[in-house]
Every structure is written in structure tokens, then in C-alpha cells.
Amino acid sequence: MDKKELFYSIARPNIRDLEEYDPGPVSPELVRISSNENNLGVSEKAMEAIINAVSECNRYGDSRCDGLREKLARKYGTSPDRFVIGNGLDGVFTMLGRAFIRPDDEVVCGELTFSVYAEMAEIMGGKAVRVPMTEDMGLDVDGFIRAVTDKTRMVVFCNPNNPTGTAVGAGEIRKMLDAVPEGVLFVLDEAYIEFADESVADGMTLLDEYPNLMVCRTFSKVYGLAGLRVGWIAGDAELMRYLYKVREPYVVSVPAAAGAEAAIDDTGFLTRSVDTARNEKKRFYDFFRSNGIKFISSQTNFILLPLGDISAPLRDGLLKEGIIVRLLRFRGSGIIRITVGLPEENTLLMEKFMKVYDAACRVA
Numbered sequence: 001m002d003k004k005e006l007f008y009s010i011a012r013p014n015i016r017d018l019e020e021y022d023p024g025p026v027s028p029e030l031v032r033i034s035s036n037e038n039n040l041g042v043s044e045k046a047m048e049a050i051i052n053a054v055s056e057c058n059r060y061g062d063s064r065c066d067g068l069r070e071k072l073a074r075k076y077g078t079s080p081d082r083f084v085i086g087n088g089l090d091g092v093f094t095m096l097g098r099a100f101i102r103p104d105d106e107v108v109c110g111e112l113t114f115s116v117y118a119e120m121a122e123i124m125g126g127k128a129v130r131v132p133m134t135e136d137m138g139l140d141v142d143g144f145i146r147a148v149t150d151k152t153r154m155v156v157f158c159n160p161n162n163p164t165g166t167a168v169g170a171g172e173i174r175k176m177l178d179a180v181p182e183g184v185l186f187v188l189d190e191a192y193i194e195f196a197d198e199s200v201a202d203g204m205t206l207l208d209e210y211p212n213l214m215v216c217r218t219f220s221k222v223y224g225l226a227g228l229r230v231g232w233i234a235g236d237a238e239l240m241r242y243l244y245k246v247r248e249p250y251v252v253s254v255p256a257a258a259g260a261e262a263a264i265d266d267t268g269f270l271t272r273s274v275d276t277a278r279n280e281k282k283r284f285y286d287f288f289r290s291n292g293i294k295f296i297s298s299q300t301n302f303i304l305l306p307l308g309d310i311s312a313p314l315r316d317g318l319l320k321e322g323i324i325v326r327l328l329r330f331r332g333s334g335i336i337r338i339t340v341g342l343p344e345e346n347t348l349l350m351e352k353f354m355k356v357y358d359a360a361c362r363v364a
């Protein structure tokens with residue numbers, strides 16, 4: 001047997017044909033507006049704490065990140081035992097899969113949403129049930145309710161949703177929570193919530209009412225710490241115990257925990273990040289409107305352009321200009337996701353955009 005066949009036969013059947021994650025081209029020379037990072041950089045306070053923590057790296061840290069959990073508990077007016085800290089939210093979803101998903105379980109998620117939910121289900125031998133998007137490319141609340149069957153173990157609702165930037169209010173989240181049986185776990189991924197306006201649900205305010213609800217947030221987006229890898233999940237303390245059973249000890253490094261703790265206190269950095277994203281989004285909306293470019297209004301730090309066949313040549317053309325945006329697919333058609341960058345980066349994109357767009361239209 002050749003090596004390829006041999007190793008294929010050794011790998012678990014449900015992961016053999018999974019696609020590996022493709023981050024797309026990244027290079028320091030490019031204007032990077034493809035991964036929904038915070039291009040303002042790292043908060044000074046977080047940086048100082050990370051550097052100071054390096055001198056403690058000969059020791060294992062505090063395995064459960066008690067300092068960070070206590071700080072989060074104070075911020076959200078609840079108790080530390082309701083939080084579990086992970087190696088980014090990606091790490092949190094690994095824990096959710098390991099703790100709760102059995103073979104053949106169904107995980108309900110959006111048709112066009114963050115890809116990790118479906119992967120988590122499939123890696124564990126479960127099945128992702130993808131709910132078709134609404135006509136205006138939002139997540140379909142009634143569709144989510146209809147998709148729940150007696151095989152459903154978990155519902156994952158991304159609010160605001162990546163990559164559409166759409167979001168729903170508390171009434172819609174309650175409608176789903178009231179309809180879903182208590183034995184179905186409801187995971188609300190709020191990775192981008194800080195960028196949203198008041199009309200968008202804040203899952204943390206619903207935790208006490210719904211014991212099957214869990215809320216996820218991350219330090220990778222508004223906090224500007226994507227490379228540090230810290231995310232968290234909050235839920236009923238009894239439920240969180242099962243995540244601790246599968247959580248790798250010391251999974252969050254000492255500098256990562258210290259940086260995240262300090263980042264919470266840097267309110268000036270947070271305000272600047274939110275304001276920049278909001279102001280720059282308005283500039284983009286005006287630009288797209290005045291040039292007749294289709295876009296979806298966003299509650300996040302990115303904007304989706306459903307441009308179909310123009311998308312691939314547009315991405316390639318922008319890459320030649322030194323700007324990297326994200327090309328994704330929806331129902332066989334291309335879509336472009338642009339992260340709202342620094343004002344000067346956005347200005348550069350706007351300067352180059354129409355020339356590249358017109359050329360892309362000719363190719364498409």
C-alpha cells in the first residue's frame with residue numbers, strides 16, 4: 001500500500017476528506033483587510049502586560065485563568081465559574097465539540113456563517129444542518145426553529161454573523177430560545193458584538209433566564225489581540241463543568257492571559273476601535289452607494305459585497321495593488337468580504353477600487 005492510501009485508511013473516516021483551513025495570502029507588505037482583525041494594532045496596556053508576563057514563562061500559568069475570569073465576572077456582573085477561557089474561540093469550539101457532540105448528532109447553523117461550527121460537528125462525527133439564508137442574506141430565525149429535530153444537540157447562531165455582518169435583536173434570540181427544547185444547547189457567537197449598535201441582542205443579559213444558552217466572545221476582534229489567541233464562553237456553571245473536563249490544562253499561555261486581562265482595562269483603545277470602525281463604515285457605505293456597488297449594511301468591522309462573478313477577478317486585481325480582501329463563496333457564486341481597516345488603508349482601497357472593479361467586470 002502506498003503511504004497516501006495507508007495514512008488515509010488510518011485517519012478517522014469523518015475527517016479524511018475535510019478541507020484544511022486556508023487563511024489566504026498574508027504578507028506584511030500587503031494592506032491586510034481580509035481577516036476582520038483590528039488594524040489599529042495592540043493596545044499599549046496589553047503590550048506592556050504581555051512583555052512583563054514573559055519573565056514568568058518558566059512556570060506553568062494559572063490553568064483556568066482565574067484572574068481573567070474574575071475580571072470578566074466583574075465586568076458582566078456575574079460569577080467567575082460561569083466562564084471558560086479558550087485558545088481563541090476556535091479553541092472554545094473544539095471544547096464544545098469534545099464535550100457535547102456524539103456521532104450522528106445534528107448541529108444547526110447558518111448556511112453562510114463562520115465555518116468552524118460545521119467543522120466541529122463533522123470532526124466529532126455529527127452532522128451540520130445548514131439553515132438557508134433569508135433573501136437579504138441574514139440568518140433566518142424561523143428557519144433555525146424549523147431545523148431543530150429530535151436529533152439536534154446544538155444550535156449555533158452567530159450574531160452579528162460572519163461573513164454577512166447582519167444581526168438580530170433580543171426578541172428574535174428569545175423567540176429561538178423559547179422554541180428550542182431545554183435539552184438542545186444554544187450557542188450564541190458574539191465575536192463582533194462590540195461593533196454593533198443597541199438594536200442587536202446582548203446574549204450576556206439572557207444567560208440567567210436560559211440555562212441551555214452559552215455566549216461566546218473573543219479578544220481577537222475589537223480588542224486587537226488575534227495573534228494572542230484568547231476567547232471565552234459563558235454559561236450556566238453546571239454546564240461549564242463539562243467544558244473543563246475536556247479543556248486542555250494550561251491551554252492559554254501566561255502572556256496571553258495577562259494581555260487579555262490588561263486589554264479589558266484599556267477602554268480608550270476600545271472606544272477608538274469601535275469609533276474607527278463605525279466612522280469608516282459610513283465612508284464605505286457612501287462610497288459604494290455613490291458608485292452603485294452592492295453591499296450589505298454591517299453590524300461588525302467588515303462589509304460583504306455580493307458581487308457574484310466579479311468577485312474573483314476583483315480580489316485578484318486588488319491583490320496586484322497590494323490589498324488583500326477575502327473571497328468567499330455562496331451558492332456557487334463569489335462574494336467579497338472587506339474588513340474595515342485604518343482610514344488611510346480604506347482611502348487607498350477606495351482610490352483603487354473602481355479601476356479594479358471595472359476591469360473585473362470586463363473579465364467576468
Ligand SMILES: Cc1ncc(COP(=O)(O)O)c(C=O)c1O
Binds near residue numbers: 158
Ligand atoms: C464569528 C467568529 N467566531 C469566532 C471566531 C474565532 O475567533 P478566535 O480568533 O477567537 O478563534 C471568528 C474569527 O474570525 C469569527 O469570525
